[in-house]
Amino acid sequence: MSIAKLIEDFITNSAKSSTPVADLLEQARTIADLIDDKKFAKFCERELNGYAENEKLSDYRQVNGTLDIWYDGPLIKADAKRYAVGNPVIIPCWNPIKDISSIVASGKDYVSPVQDDKNIRDYKNRTVIKLFFLQRIENEVRKKINEWKSSKIKEGKFSLNSDKGTPIINNYGNINGSNFIGSMTNSSATINNNNSFDFKKVSDLIEQVLQNIASLRLTNNQEAELKSDLVEIKQMVTQKDETGVRKLLHKIEALCQNITGSLVASGIISQISQILE
Numbered sequence: 001m002s003i004a005k006l007i008e009d010f011i012t013n014s015a016k017s018s019t020p021v022a023d024l025l026e027q028a029r030t031i032a033d034l035i036d037d038k039k040f041a042k043f044c045e046r047e048l049n050g051y052a053e054n055e056k057l058s059d060y061r062q063v064n065g066t067l068d069i070w071y072d073g074p075l076i077k078a079d080a081k082r083y084a085v086g087n088p089v090i091i092p093c094w095n096p097i098k099d100i101s102s103i104v105a106s107g108k109d110y111v112s113p114v115q116d117d118k119n120i121r122d123y124k125n126r127t128v129i130k131l132f133f134l135q136r137i138e139n140e141v142r143k144k145i146n147e148w149k150s151s152k153i154k155e156g157k158f159s160l161n162s163d164k165g166t167p168i169i170n171n172y173g174n175i176n177g178s179n180f181i182g183s184m185t186n187s188s189a190t191i192n193n194n195n196s197f198d199f200k201k202v203s204d205l206i207e208q209v210l211q212n213i214a215s216l217r218l219t220n221n222q223e224a225e226l227k228s229d230l231v232e233i234k235q236m237v238t239q240k241d242e243t244g245v246r247k248l249l250h251k252i253e254a255l256c257q258n259i260t261g262s263l264v265a266s267g268i269i270s271q272i273s274q275i276l277e
Contacts, residue, residue, distance in 0.1 A: 007031060014149055021138050022048060022098045024145050032148075033215065034264075035157055040148050047141055050096040057092050060140035063133035065091040068126050091129060097141060104134050197242045201275050202249070205268070206230050206237075209252075215264040216256075226255065249276060 010027040013019040029044035051057060067089045093100065103110050112127040210230060213223060229248050236244040253272045256265035 003031075003034065011149065014146055017142075021101060021141050021145075024142065025097065028145055028148065035152070037152075043144070047097045050099075051094040053094055055094065057094070060137055061093050062090050063093060063129055063137070065089050065127055065129040065133070068128060089127070091127060093134075093137060097138070100134050100137050104131065104138055107131065110134060197245075198275065199237045199240060199242075199245070201271075202233065202237050202245055205271050205275065206233055209268060212264055216259060218259075222255065226252065246276060 006027065010024070010031060013027065014024055025044045025048050029041050029048070032038075032041035032044060051061070065088075109131050110127075110129040114126045210227070213226065216223075216226075218226065229252060233245055233248050236248070249272050253269055256268045256272075259265040
């Protein structure tokens, strides 16, 4: 999928209240990575994966709830007043947004499992959060996504063509100083117009992949193997070994096809397809 298509889908989906918040975060994170907006990419990642326990949270992630407490044994009057059912509490929500959305979709208030109160002998408690407060978390995240989208449109990072209704992408694809994605998605299919294998295009592709390999989010083993393959392709290019180069390009193409949601991977696939035509 090209960057233009990704942003077009994101703009369309963000305008729909029916689009799951987690889906918008996934799309926004990919775009933020590509335009090097590290701060917003990090925000998306934390909302998707959850926050560290005891981490300081934004206000919208701290919700009002009640702490239901009851006593198993004889209850004296003072304790009854102090530990009455329904004590108000502020509850930090560290959970991934999908967990919160799942509860919201149920249409019911959240009630935690019953647990013993470690601080008070013979007491038990559970936490109750009204559905409204969990919906507010979803709404706040959706609001932040739309605010980010609006700011990028104002900055000219991407906007809509009023004539065709399609995105005009400005200043995108510049990763580590190289217009990698731009070259992947916009290069013309003229590589083999003279029916000869273009080793220079292969060399350019190798350098671009090496510069942007971190964006593929590979495992350590996958990254090491890819780097090894790229070194081997370099040698084959020097030797004009077209058969060997084609074989390893197919291998890299297969690797990228297993990477979901990465425009860098999509760009590599597009460029390899053109080289192998």
